[in-house]
Amino acid sequence: MRFIIFVVLLLSSFSGSAQILQPAKITAGTGTTQAKVGDVIDLIFKAQIDQNWYIYSLGFDEDCGPIPISITLDKHPSFELVGGVVAINDEAKHDKIFDCDVRIFKVSGEFRQKIKILSKDLVLKGIYEGQVCTEVDGKCVLFDGDLAFGKISVTGEDKKQDVQKPKAEEKSVINTTPVTEDAIDTVKSVIEPAKVYSDKVTGPVLDEALIQQSAQQQSYWLFFALAFVAGLAALLTPCVFPMIPMTVSFFTGQGNSKFKALMYGFFIIAIYTLIGAALAPLMGPETANHLSTEWIPNLIFFAVFIVFGLSFLGLFEITLPSSVVNAADRQADKGGLVGIFFMAFTIVLVSFSCTGPIVGSILVSSAGGEFIKPIVGMFGFSLAFAIPFTLFAFFPSWLSSLPKSGGWLNSVKVVLGFLEIALAFKFLSIADQAFHWGILDREINIAIWIVIGLLIGAYLMKWFLLPGDTGKDVEEKRIGIPRLSMAMITFIFVVYLIPGMWGAPLKALAGYLPPLYTHDFNLLAASASTTETCDEPQYGDFLHLPHGLNGYFDYKQALACARQQSKPLFIDFTGHGCTNCREMEAVVWSDPQVLERLQNDYVVVALYVDDKTELPESAWYTSTYDNKVKKTIGKQNADLQITNLKNNAQPFYVLVGNDEKVLVAPYGYDKSVEGFVKFLDEGKKRFAEKL
Known part of the structure; x- marks a missing residue:
């Protein structure tokens, strides 16, 4: 029917090509090279954002979905925080999918935090984390990095402060996205995969020949x-x-x-x-x-x-x-x-x-x-x-x-x-x-x-x-x-x-x-899934799949079930703050053809790359990609996507066989139901050929 409205344009398709995107970064400074003990100075954090992209700022309801910027300083007795972080001249944006008002920066941005200097030996170090998105082709990417400050010459006598020396891993959090207490209390131990292939789970392996061409x-x-x-x-x-x-x-x-x-x-x-x-x-x-x-x-x-x-x-x-x-x-x-x-x-x-x-x-x-x-x-x-x-x-x-x-x-x-x-x-x-x-x-x-x-x-x-x-x-x-x-x-x-x-x-x-959520009277609500899981999904008490689908939220557990049921694995790299992930679920996943295939032909696992739930220390590991310790569900899922699939944008869909090899070219943000059905059918066919 689209030819009747001939001037309506087709939205640009997302490319599933393998690439590590780095559309934003933050640098730190103080705006001064000299100060005295007792002075209150500004720490200045400047964001550089690629054209077409925007980062989420501060000052909006963090529970609505998108992830605001988070800046963390290493605690040190040479300073103390004065007040909270402030965003300078950010702009308002209404997120249509999450139906809430957020604040963003485009092209460039600036945050400031006041500190009081307590010692001549001022030590400033830290890290930042955030989410950067584009509406050009539907990508959202988590970004992070280290904060390095220039040398400041501090004069005067040290202030007498009853400051307890922090532990090596202790941080001073300026702003973070909180995780609910229920989510933290319900984290369970890591479930080991079934020993069908081997005890070791390495993650999906991408053949470079499967890199998808841009649409x-x-x-x-x-x-x-x-x-x-x-x-x-x-x-x-x-x-x-x-x-x-x-x-x-x-x-x-x-x-x-x-x-x-x-x-x-x-x-x-x-x-x-x-x-x-x-x-x-x-x-x-x-x-x-x-x-x-x-x-x-x-x-x-x-x-x-x-x-x-x-x-x-x-x-x-x-x-x-x-x-x-x-x-x-x-x-x-x-x-x-x-x-x-x-x-x-x-x-x-x-x-x-x-x-x-x-x-x-x-x-x-x-x-x-x-x-x-x-x-x-x-x-x-x-x-x-x-x-x-x-x-x-x-x-x-x-x-x-x-x-x-x-x-x-x-x-x-x-x-x-x-x-x-x-x-x-x-x-x-x-x-x-x-x-x-x-x-x-x-x-x-x-x-x-x-x-x-x-x-x-x-x-x-x-x-x-x-x-x-x-x-x-x-x-x-x-x-x-x-x-x-x-x-x-x-x-x-x-x-x-x-x-x-x-x-x-x-x-x-x-x-x-x-969007459909504005419809007052909908007779076609999605029915609940009849798919049986092998065992109780880990993190299923606070993570969910759309349209009543049953599935998993941990890669190892999902792979074990896929091997047990002799089915291919459907991996959904997604995020709580991923607007276009929600749009794909609303427009594409809701189609009966897609739902039927996801329910019957695959074991589904949703890997949230932005979930802040911290895992037990025994599950922490150091990434081979950036040599950083990955402690949370989101960090480990994001590292899995980057390290194994050379991609860090969401939504990103991957079909994996029981041998952990990717079956067909990964699929990105493309609201074509026909294309998604073809993607699922081709994956099922390739899996059957390997049996």
């Missing part, structure tokens, strides 16, 4: 195709279609007309593509985060789309000043390449009232995080727009085969206007979720689309007229087969939407409707 180019090609279709639609508007024979007549009867026709088409493409290139910096990756979280730009775009739609319906006409068009037209009379360029420029200006809303829709939609997308979109649009002018200039005899201009052109314009209005509600939905207004829940949005679809169908059937409908087409009550076919497609689309009023997922439109 980004596919996204570009689909976006190009959608923009190309938009260009073809623009040709069928009353501002453009009549211009084809008028423009082509300029080239006929002139010397070297074919070369001039080629240059004319080239200049049309160049003008539109240059517009895309000029706006690309404004539509780049940083804009994606802004559009996804801020209510002001989304309300502006909602209003812009409504204005475009009402213009197409005939309420008013959007035109450029006549002086601009006339000036370009005078330049076109000069002849030569300059004249051809300005003639192309003139057609762009003259057709603006019809192409402007379509071009604007492409540019707004391309603000999805990719610098190249506006250029790709404008090139696709202009290519479709220029081809007919060039071809008819080459072969003027084809003009006789063109249908005559008439009221049908206005019908195309009206249908486009209705689609513009329908798409406007996508932007209103984002603002509505950010401020919890509750005015555009999912069923209300679907109801609006149903009404708009019915109006399009009724208009195509000529059951009512609009201001721009004039001429013989108005008097003629008969409906042609193409028009009837479009009406039928529209009514079919409406029928497809209707089950969504009662909770049907409408997966073809999942990215364009408000």
Whole structure:
């Protein structure tokens, strides 16, 4: 059904390629090189964040999901903390998946902590931990590092403080994400795997040949195709279609007309593509985060789309000043390449009232995080727009085969206007979720689309007229087969939407409707899993799988069960603060095809890389990757992913055989149910081949 709404874009797919991402780091300093005992100074922590990424700051409800920054100083009698850590000029963001307000830093950030100097021998050391995410392709990464401070010259006498010397491993925590007492009290001993293969569990082994290719180019090609279709639609508007024979007549009867026709088409493409290139910096990756979280730009775009739609319906006409068009037209009379360029420029200006809303829709939609997308979109649009002018200039005899201009052109314009209005509600939905207004829940949005679809169908059937409908087409009550076919497609689309009023997922439109959790009345709630586990899941009292699935939260225990049941292992590298993990679970895992395979074909284990539950000291180990001691569930799961699979982004799905070898290429953030089902089926097939 997506082809009906041709200007809606496919969200970029996540690449499952093996790579260790390091999009953020924090450096420490004091802002001074000299101080006295008794002085209170600022410790300054500066965050450097790669473009397109953001880190979670402080000052929001830590229980809502995302992980705030945590800074830990080694305790030392040479200083004491004064107050808590402060974030400097961070910004608010509404997390749509967790439905809570958080605070973030983009590009750069700064935190400060005051300390009082107690001794001339000032010793400052520490570590930091946090979460960095991007909405460009759905990745979230945990990051950490050591804090090193510059030398400070301290003068004066040491303060007499009753300070107990800390133990070697003792830390002074400025800010951390707390773990609930129930979670800590219920940690159980590590369960050893079944001794089917060996006593030693090494973790999944990734064959480098299984590295998955990026799906980004596919996204570009689909976006190009959608923009190309938009260009073809623009040709069928009353501002453009009549211009084809008028423009082509300029080239006929002139010397070297074919070369001039080629240059004319080239200049049309160049003008539109240059517009895309000029706006690309404004539509780049940083804009994606802004559009996804801020209510002001989304309300502006909602209003812009409504204005475009009402213009197409005939309420008013959007035109450029006549002086601009006339000036370009005078330049076109000069002849030569300059004249051809300005003639192309003139057609762009003259057709603006019809192409402007379509071009604007492409540019707004391309603000999805990719610098190249506006250029790709404008090139696709202009290519479709220029081809007919060039071809008819080459072969003027084809003009006789063109249908005559008439009221049908206005019908195309009206249908486009209705689609513009329908798409406007996508932007209103984002603002509505950010401020919890509750005015555009999912069923209300679907109801609006149903009404708009019915109006399009009724208009195509000529059951009512609009201001721009004039001429013989108005008097003629008969409906042609193409028009009837479009009406039928529209009514079919409406029928497809209707089950969504009662909770049907409408997966073809999942990215364009408000999330399912906003639906007040859902008759299609997920049923509980019938899958039996081998034993009681470790950490199952505070960790859970979605949709009633039964599974594990410890790799060794899950592998032992997989070997016992002779099933492959489905590993879900996830996180409490992973927004896109929740989105994959809501959109993809909820599909009956996926749930059936996860329940029956695999042993499922969810490995949370950000869980703070500390393990018994006997389970601690030193990582071979960074030589740091891994003490918590999250640290050990993250180390397993990095060390064995050379990847540290979530969500990340891996299928493993009983020999711990990865069966197929890992799968990342990609909301294609078909792709996920294929991934699961291929893993099951490879596992069966090894038996």
